[in-house]
Amino acid sequence: xxxxxxxxxxxxxxxxxxxxxxxxxxxxxxxxxxxxxxxxxxxxxxxxxxxxxxxxxxxxxxxxxxxxxxxxxxxxxxxxxxxxxxxxxxxxxxxxxxxxxxxxxxxxxxxxxxxxxxxxxxxxxxxxxxxxxxxxxxxxxxxxxxxxxxxxxxxxxxxxxxxxxxxxxxxxxxxxxxxxxxxxxxxxxxxxxxxxxxxxxxxxxxxxxxxxxxxxxxxxxxxxxxxxxxxxxxxxxxxxxxxxxxxxxxxxxxxxxxxxxxxxxxxxxxxxxxxxxxxxxxxxxxxxxxxxxxxxxxxxxxxxxxxxxxxxxxxxxxxxxxxxxxxxxxxxxxxxxxxxxxxxxxxxxxxxxxxxxxxxxxxxxxxxxxxxxxxxxxxxxxxxxxxxxxxxxxxx
Amino acid sequence: xxxxxxxxxxxxxxxxxxxxxxxxxxxxxxxxxxxxxxxxxxxxxxxxxxxxxxxxxxxxxxxxxxxxxxxxxxxxxxxxxxxxxxxxxxxxxxxxxxxxxxxxxxxxxxxxxxxxxxxxxxxxxxxxxxxxxxxxxxxxxxxxxxxxxxxxxxxxxxxxxxxxxxxxxxxxxxxxxxxxxxxxxxxxxxxxxxxxxxxxxxxxxxxxxxxxxxxxxxxxxxxxxxxxxxxxxxxxxxxxxxxxxxxxxxxxxxxxxxxxxxxxxxxxxxxxxxxxxxxxxxxxxxxxxxxxxxxxxxxxxxxxxxxxxxxxxxxxxxxxxxxxxxxxxxxxxxxxxxxxxxxxxxxxxxxxxxxxxxxxxxxxxx
Numbered sequence: 002x003x004x005x006x007x008x009x010x011x012x013x014x015x016x017x018x019x020x021x022x023x024x025x026x027x028x029x030x031x032x033x034x035x036x037x038x039x040x041x042x043x044x045x046x047x048x049x050x051x052x053x054x055x056x057x058x059x060x061x062x063x064x065x066x067x068x069x070x071x072x073x074x075x076x077x078x079x080x081x082x083x084x085x086x087x088x089x090x091x092x093x094x095x096x097x098x099x100x101x102x103x104x105x106x107x108x109x110x111x112x113x114x115x116x117x118x119x120x121x122x123x124x125x126x127x128x129x130x131x132x133x134x135x136x137x138x139x140x141x142x143x144x145x146x147x148x149x150x151x152x153x154x155x156x157x158x159x160x161x162x163x164x165x166x167x168x169x170x171x172x173x174x175x176x177x178x179x180x181x182x183x184x185x186x187x188x189x190x191x192x193x194x195x196x197x198x199x200x201x202x203x204x205x206x207x208x209x210x211x212x213x214x215x216x217x218x219x220x221x222x223x224x225x226x227x228x229x230x231x232x233x234x235x236x237x238x239x240x241x242x243x244x245x246x247x248x249x250x251x252x253x254x255x256x257x258x259x260x261x262x263x264x265x266x267x268x269x270x271x272x273x274x275x276x277x278x279x280x281x282x283x284x285x286x287x288x289x290x291x292x293x294x295x296x297x298x299x300x301x302x303x304x305x306x307x308x309x310x311x312x313x314x315x316x317x318x319x320x321x322x323x324x325x326x327x328x329x330x331x332x333x334x335x336x337x338x339x340x341x342x343x344x345x346x347x348x349x350x351x352x353x354x355x356x357x358x359x360x361x362x363x364x365x366x367x368x369x370x371x372x373x374x375x376x377x378x379x380x381x382x383x384x385x386x387x388x389x390x391x392x393x394x395x396x397x
Numbered sequence: 398x399x400x401x402x403x404x405x406x407x408x409x410x411x412x413x414x415x416x417x418x419x420x421x422x423x424x425x426x427x428x429x430x431x432x433x434x435x436x437x438x439x440x441x442x443x444x445x446x447x448x449x450x451x452x453x454x455x456x457x458x459x460x461x462x463x464x465x466x467x468x469x470x471x472x473x474x475x476x477x478x479x480x481x482x483x484x485x486x487x488x489x490x491x492x493x494x495x496x497x498x499x500x501x502x503x504x505x506x507x508x509x510x511x512x513x514x515x516x517x518x519x520x521x522x523x524x525x526x527x528x529x530x531x532x533x534x535x536x537x538x539x540x541x542x543x544x545x546x547x548x549x550x551x552x553x554x555x556x557x558x559x560x561x562x563x564x565x566x567x568x569x570x571x572x573x574x575x576x577x578x579x580x581x582x583x584x585x586x587x588x589x590x591x592x593x594x595x596x597x598x599x600x601x602x603x604x605x606x607x608x609x610x611x612x613x614x615x616x617x618x619x620x621x622x623x624x625x626x627x628x629x630x631x632x633x634x635x636x637x638x639x640x641x642x643x644x645x646x647x648x649x650x651x652x653x654x655x656x657x658x659x660x661x662x663x664x665x666x667x668x669x670x671x672x673x674x675x676x677x678x679x680x681x682x683x684x685x686x687x688x689x690x691x692x693x694x695x696x697x698x699x700x701x702x703x704x705x706x707x708x709x710x711x712x713x714x715x716x717x718x719x720x721x722x723x724x725x726x727x728x729x730x731x732x733x734x735x736x737x738x739x740x741x742x743x744x745x746x747x748x749x750x751x752x753x754x755x756x757x758x759x760x761x762x763x
Contacts (some may be wrong), residue, residue: 029589036593043620112411121434122427123441137698137745138738142714146738149721150730197468335605353611363615365586367608 071346091351101336105273110280136278148267148343159164175261184243192235200227245278287322327385479729490556499540550629556711564702573636576645602642609636614708648690652683692752
């Protein structure tokens with residue numbers, strides 16, 4: 002930035018202590034010395050304290066045997082696994098609940114945000130109540146409410162709520178049928194991949210075609226047919242090679258199927274509902290930021306309402322929505338660390354909690370934990386910035 | 398000879414269609430303008446009645462309001478007796494009962510100062526700000542903690558709503574000035590200052606508050622000499638302040654960026670130094686622009702004071718949570734959480750409404 006004094010001629014500045022450049026230099030040197038001495042003092046104290054307490058340093062502990070159990074492991078883990086493995090398990094659990102939360106919060110948030118703009122008074126007011134209610138209650142309170150007051154107070158497995166004898170919900174968690182792919186299922190997966198790639202190529206071709214000729218292919222049919230229709234057809238032709246392992250009550254608990262821990266369920270519900278309230282506001286403000294003249298111009302060109310929404314309003318609203326949405330996704334990932342309050346084994350609970358208590362090397366462990374969140378933040382911002390740059394307004 | 402006929406008077410205007418005015422017009426416009434709209438109205442209305450009636454019945458009609466033991470709660474409704482019996486501990490935590498009048502005085506001072514600062518009609522805002530920033534914290538500290546003849550109450554006995562308000566107030570009062578300094582530093586022309594501020598801000602914004610609190614409780618003791626013991630509450634407060642100052646800095650920076658550079662340059666042309674330019678010209682305009690952002694950060698800070706329960710401080714939510722495992726009052730978790738939600742909601746919603754009010758007041762239309 003151009004500062005007024007940058008453009009002043011060198012002479013006429015007077016003595017050295019009146020020279021802004023010299024003063025800036027002195028100030029920065031002092032700042033550097035101050036910072037270096039503070040950091041030096043902290044490091045010195047830390048080393049001395051670690052020495053006095055007999056705490057090891059370095060990352061060797063990652064290869065040691067952990068010897069504690071974790072209630073949810075996405076990859077194989079037992080008492081003989083290393084602390085390095087507990088780190089990976091915690092990280093995967095954090096990523097799992099974050100991904101689930103982002104999907105659910107986006108869906109709920111968009112629905113509520115659009116409902117707030119509904120011409121229907123009742124629906125709009127209901128959406129407003131949702132937003133004002135949930136974003137003004139602390140997330141931790143909501144997590145504890147869902148965990149302690151709702152899910153843990155559910156009936157025992159014998160009296161669990163069931164949905165068509167396939168899905169069961171009780172105080173021990175949610176039990177859903179688990180898919181068991183048989184031989185030949187991979188053809189369907191391959192078809193899904195091929196369909197998706199083909200759909201992307203088609204979309205690109207369609208864009209080029211549109212800018213060349215002004216005509217659009219009926220993409221509303223082509224893309225679902227490629228992405229969904231193709232795999233379903235392959236699946237049916239190859240003889241439906243997928244079976245479901247339905248959970249069944251054996252003794253005091255369910256066996257078989259897929260178990261969603263009550264902690265995961267509570268955390269997922271609370272994170273989604275809480276973040277959705279913020280996303281709804283972002284969506285509403287994004288749509289309202291598109292000037293009314295855009296809709297009117299589209300109507301004047303006799304574009305049908307759906308095309309107006311999809312091709313005129315939403316692309317412009319997305320420019321406002323995307324950057325704010327990024328920070329909400331990042332907040333959700335960081336908020337997932339509240340898992341530790343209800344004992345969901347996420348990175349903070351497993352690594353900065355149990356592992357830290359056993360090993361005691363707080364400096365290394367906290368640094369690793371914080372580094373994970375910093376890297377995740379940077380990665381998500383990077384991806385969103387790329388998307389943002391592609392959709393940004395290109396002005397002269 | 399042609400004859401012409403003229404009306405001598407105007408025809409009285411026709412009334413608008415009945416379906417466009419009054420209650421019926423409003424209903425038609427907002428609820429039943431078409432088949433889809435009508436269907437949505439009926440569905441949402443049915444859902445609202447289906448959900449609201451049992452809730453109101455539980456919370457108000459069938460609820461038990463008076464009593465003093467668990468035996469008084471036998472109906473289907475909410476048991477507000479549960480809240481009443483523990484209201485004292487929810488407000489004061491483990492503060493000695495004989496000394497609670499000290500907390501009451503701080504509460505009263507807090508409310509009086511708040512009204513003085515927040516209601517525009519009350520004069521003397523500068524005096525109020527000075528009292529609030531310099532006198533009140535000292536008085537409140539000595540009243541709460543002891544000294545000058547008052548019995549010492551260690552911070553581990555602080556708790557409940559009082560602790561929540563202490564953390565929130567200190568966090569708010571501490572993070573705003575620090576955030577302003579950081580925001581100015583991030584826009585400085587000195588590369589080292591800018592670099593330090595960028596790294597500081599992005600670091601705190603990239604990590605969850607909970608890791609900051611963990612750091613404050615497990616790593617901080619390592620950073621200081623061995624015989625140097627800092628209070629657990631103070632460590633958490635420092636962590637919260639540093640964390641939120643980074644968010645505050647970004648809010649303030651967005652306001653600084655919105656002020657045309659001509660403002661600062663005009664100040665420089667009048668011979669103002671850097672701090673005069675910032676303090677008298679740029680910041681007053683920038684801060685006014687970002688009041689909604691600042692209040693949003695305050696609200697987020699207030700909600701996140703609940704996180705201190707994870708490092709073992711007994712704030713309002715922690716006491717509610719502890720109540721759910723009280724063996725003589727099992728099964729009243731919902732009442733506890735609903736009450737806590739109501740309290741937090743009133744604070745947060747009030748703050749957001751106040752910020753909208755101030756925003757309208759400061760709006761000058763240019």
